[in-house]
Amino acid sequence: MGLKLKPLKEQTLVITGASSGIGLATAKMAAKAGANVVLVSRNEDILRQIQA
Numbered sequence: 001m002g003l004k005l006k007p008l009k010e011q012t013l014v015i016t017g018a019s020s021g022i023g024l025a026t027a028k029m030a031a032k033a034g035a036n037v038v039l040v041s042r043n044e045d046i047l048r049q050i051q052a
Contacts, residue, residue, distance in 0.1 A: 013036070015040065018037075019041035024050070
């Protein structure tokens with residue numbers, strides 16, 4: 001019995017630490033693959049810059 005995952009474009013991902021490093025790279029990859037992404041960070045200003 002294997003685990004069957006939905007394609008990323010059918011998922012919403014909550015990514016913590018999304019303003020830099022692994023979190024940012026993961027967010028970019030997921031968004032490029034079509035996922036809905038929710039970014040979480042301690043620095044709102046940096047997230048706003050990423051969004052723009």
